[in-house]
Amino acid sequence: MKRYGHGLVPGRFHPPHAGHHHLVRTARDRCERLTVLVRGSSTEPLPLEDRVDWMREIHPDVLVVGGEEYTGPEQVDAVFTSEPYGDELGRRLGAETVHVDRVPPLSDTAVREDPAAFWDFLEPPVRAALTRRVVVLGAESTGATTLALALADHYRRRGGVWARTRYVPDHARAYRALEPAELRSADFPVIAQHQAELEEEAARDGSPVLFCDTDAFAATIRHERYLGTTSRATGEIAALGRQHLWLLTDHRGVPAADDGPRGGEHLRPWMTARLLAQLAHTGRRTAVLTGPHEERLATAVAAVDALLAEGPHLTEEPR
Template sequence: MYKNAMVIGKFYPPHAGHAHLIATAAAQAERVSVLVLGSRFESVDVAERTRWLEEEFSGDAGVQIIGMRNDCPEDYASDEIWKAQSELMRLALKTHGVAAIDAVFSSEDYGSRLAVAFDAEHILVDPARSTYPVSGTLCRDDLTAAWPSIIAPARLQMCTRIIVVGAESTGTTTLARALTDYYRPRFPSIAEVPEFGRQYTYEKFDALRANQPDARLEDMVWTAADFGVIGNRQNGMENAAADTCPLVIADTDALATTLWERYYLGERSFGSFAAAARLPRRDLYLLTDHEGVEFEDDGWREGEHRRSEMTEWFKETLTEEGHSWILLTGDPDRRMRTAIEVIDAILAQRHCFTSPPWATRTVLEGAAV
């Protein structure tokens, strides 16, 4: 059993191979320091990668994740660059209470030289990537194909989330389904994220009718607890979809639930606020305009006279909370084209991983790169 082990890497992004390496080190050492080395030239900040790994290993007290900014050039042939790199690592360890290490765990050939620099033993772990055939390069080259191999905390935050919201009978469900179908050839694992509040309404009304067979829709009594359940379940459905696909298109979310709570219970009632507060990062809200859309009463809707007010609430809330949002107007085809244009642009940006200018010359990656 080693006393202090070290694992280094970019973890750009962190994947199952990285997790296997860290877990292997943790099984053989009392303490493992994982150095996350991130450059300013990379499009995912080192602080984010550090948080994802912290969450992944939150149950292992012997693993500490240390984020370290590293803009030093990479050159395996240069003794001077090797010293510059190792000194960054030494100081990262020192400032976190680690004076010395006795083992370096890696899946790379450079690990032996790194171990010499720290007067430690090198333990080579699965250099052929046979246990987890994935690498950072593969993830960056094809994020969609590599998605299942990326660690869960990273998937939840790296996922592109498009949320469709709007007042009653403004085409939100139709648009969300159309967009999901449009992107399915590119993202085969994309899942529909329907409005849970509608299903909850059906169930709530059925329960009321079981006791009061003549009850009508307007006889239902809504509570803050109801909206808390809806908001939490909506979050869960959205996150489940993000876990399986790098693109989520959701028909409403917990933030919208707070507005429906306001609609039914009044200005000061926010029982679903806790669910909305836990929302992951959103890339874009698509707000369907009520103007030009005929109200269709399917027997469950009762807000035709308040559609304008609800649309304004959405505009105000999304603006006040700093979200990116677009008001979709015009016929269904125009709305669809507007949505696709901006979603394509977001995906192009989100799926592009920038690298330091010297990365094409040599790459200093962690194990299972």
């Protein structure tokens, strides 16, 4: 089989899937050096910068660059492609065109229209970006943890790829044994950052939906609740979050547990109101859950199903 000095694999990789990776690995095995050109712009549904980062993570042994045209200094000896436009690009670059059958024979359009149907053909960083992330949050003793666990179980029961639905626990629970006076402002960004890392890890190998028992946004409200001030550092972490839906568990109708110095029925209405106000102020998509557990679960499932039905909005054709 003929080998080449410098090969080029062009493509939009919107999103990258197993068929693309087969093409890249085939080209890599036949070239001394390989460049992957991720074509497109930052205004597409999946920004160019993200696609470049994903391809670099998935293919660390090749050079990955972004742009519409190859402008590198090195002569291209062969263009590897599964698309008809490869012939014209090869002619422009004075390179041989090598056609590679796509294995598996995936349709880019089909993957964009329904990523969940092709979930197993996507690599972890791509799955993390496309996962719909749902946060369950509320004041103390409002059943947020119970509901988040129930939601994860509900979607696992759907089977198939959904059987891998993950639940991210509340990392802050480790701090709740502390007295309020022992909490420091510096603790909250640490809590928020670790919570975000746990979420990202779970999104990489779960199903198309992820349930989180709190998030960095909730940590900003907890900072107000316990220390009486806002935390800029925690807020900056929250602003980087990639969540899509917040389910707020109302305190009404749920008995308050005896939570020592952290408890207090008089604080739960404040917490609920503050969470709701800030969710609205920051434009976060929210559903408020009221009534008994069964009613809350049904409301939550309806909100999540509506989110999933909308999909990650990839069907706009890249320009």
